[in-house]
Amino acid sequence: MKVNKKGVVAIILGGGQGSRLYPLTETRSKPAVPIGGKYRLVDIPISNCINSDIFKIFVLTQFNSASLNAHIKNTFNFSIFSQSFVDILAAEQTPDNPTWFQGTADAVRQCMSHFLKHDFEYALILSGDQLYQMDFNEMLEAHIKADAAISIATLPVNAKDAPEFGILKTNHESFIEAFIEKPNASLLPEWESEVSEQMQEKGKKYLASMGIYIFNRQLLEDLMADPETKDFGKEIIPQAVGKHKILSYQYEGYWTDIGNIDSFFEANIGLTADIPEFNLFDDENKIFTRPRLLPPSKFRNSNINQSLISEGCIINANEIKNSVIGIRSRIGDGTVIQHSYVMGNDFYQDIDEMNKDTANNKIHVGIGENCYIKNALVDKNVRIGNNVHINGGKHLENFTNELYSIKDGIVVIKKGAILPDNFRID
Template sequence: MINDKVLAIILGGGQGSRLHPLTEERSKPAVPIAGKYRLVDIPISNCINSNIKRMFVLTQFNSASLNRHIKDTYHFSFFSSAFVDVLAAEQTPENKGWFQGTADAVRQSMHHLLRHEFEYVLILSGDQLYQMDYDLMIKAHIKNKAKISIATIPVNAKDATSFGILKADDKNLVTSFVEKPDTSLLPEWNSDVSNEMKAQGRNYLASMGIYIFNKDLLIDLMSNPDTIDFGKEIIPQSIHEHKTLSYQYEGYWTDIGNIDSFFEANIGLTADIPEFDLYNKSKRIYTRARMLPTTKVSGTTLNKTVIAEGCIISAAKIEQSVIGIRSRIGDESTIINTYMMGSDYYQTLDDVNNSKINIIGIGARCFIKNAILDKNCCIGNDVRINGGNHLEDTETKTYAIKDGIVVIKKGAVIPNGFVL
């Protein structure tokens, strides 16, 4: 099989400062999404669904929870060659420092990769939300005898200035590339896209940060220590020297780069027909199998709400919100446009009845709107959090505000009667 010749590398990203404070205690790929998954589950699931079963996840910041999640989740047959391994930045005689960029991360990990037999390397990002059949991209790469393939997606003029934009000829071979072009340059970067994309004004081909490299070329490119990033250096320098294919993708794709995009991606799951389809059997998203009880809801009006397993809910109303695993919401509370990540564990009844112990979850008579509640938050009774553009960006010990979104930090205790 072709995909037996493929190794996948999932880049965990840097410090994740744009997703702070969600990355205060965890790496970007370990950030919980959709109430029960982690971001890293997306590229790993796409690989499994594409019959690619050998994966490395490269990370260097706060990798403990990511290690634990992968160890507890991805178990393959003893008789299979399949694996998902985490490679954290490590000092060796050749490399004394941290990963300096995406290409440097791969370069420093090459000695691990070369212990395996492969012909192609699939390089993926660990902070994107999409469902893609990599098998089709690999077949296109081989059919066109490309040395490099870049997954591209049509974007509009507004978004084009935030991405690497490329142009391709009538054979989908890349002819030119520019990183985050100025608006004044865009008329020169129109590409041939489908009629559906044209109708949406999506006339520019943006790099998705998904690449295929032939093994021999990757080894050669990695021999130059001065190139540290794929998007900024390797790709622009290679397109004129090596046959590079643009593989155009027109499905749902979003880059989880900051709090705003992360929030929108999660709340988007509450739509009647969400663009990211968690219910497609052939595009299943895998995660840790938890033996949790069913969710219990008492006297709550629910509208456009996604609720994970093991929750105990007595709220008055929950609207356009994602409620994560083991969440507890008290009587008469109202939750609107909020992502509640849930809890890592249940408290005992003795703890819940002990007035000296903070109860994990949302208390009674609370109003929460336009917020992200990280894991294990303790929100007291009569708390009012009303996020929106009227709030200025700020950060405290227990919460941060970014673009009007209130982020309650992991394990934070919000006292009774708190108002924001």
């Protein structure tokens, strides 16, 4: 079945304040958080759309959206002869909508006038903070073939993970008959659904909503007419069950919700595996991002093992192991970095600037000499002096100050922070 892609608009929900990703979201919106050394989170859903030949894309956001605006403006430029676009829709106060977005459904409701200017039959609604690679064509084809009013992408999960999700119960035709939000473990035996034999063998018998939806246009318009419903997962979907044909589209590939520092950290470190579950090296599923005119990375006396090194780096480190190093990173002699994500820098310092910093006893941008950094997230444009020791781990209690935060044992050095010589976190 051939799907008319011109009849589809994609709506990417940028999320709220992203408080669970603090301090990475202190000065930027959640979709703008750098991932994988050179990308941003918003690149993932946008790339999935482009790889699925969906080129009418809206991104909805309201908090700290300046860097996200700049990234999208500098990245996703289509031909002037094309009807393709990636548009940012920031929350705006109007006579009809005097408040900010109150939830995912409210965000879509407040922006409906912008969507309805376009000719489309189906609205594909996506989250801006998930890591996965999906061909939306297959989901759209299943939606049309089943004559569904709504389709929800679902992921088989085990009993341990099920209480963290909205769980769906399906019939033998994969239509959703019931929905429960974050069920108690004692209720799970009643919520098993039909899954593949492979998923059954792994104990993944419960279908979790991935927060990826397809709505028929007219139904979306009708549902958005009720201003009392604020959220898709908590209100729209539960209230639609039993009233409309809702299809469960089962997805068995890699998917993770970048909801907190721990999941964000593990998703990035997971990219360094020999065969990562999220494959950056796939011509069929490219991740598109801002093209940068950066030089190749340069190394001296460095032992690099199972790590991703982005372009434009100057690395004299003694060892980098099981880590992701972002663009324009500068790492000094004798430094050891293990199991960490260094986001890199937005700019280079030239020789004159570095000499001036040295004369004024000011630390250079980057990571200095003879440092030890483990289990850490180093945000952009950080200045770390010499002999700095950061040893993250479960032995550390949660903590935050103006320089860094500790969450679940992961040390997060804040954007632009300055750590002096001999600074220690252990």
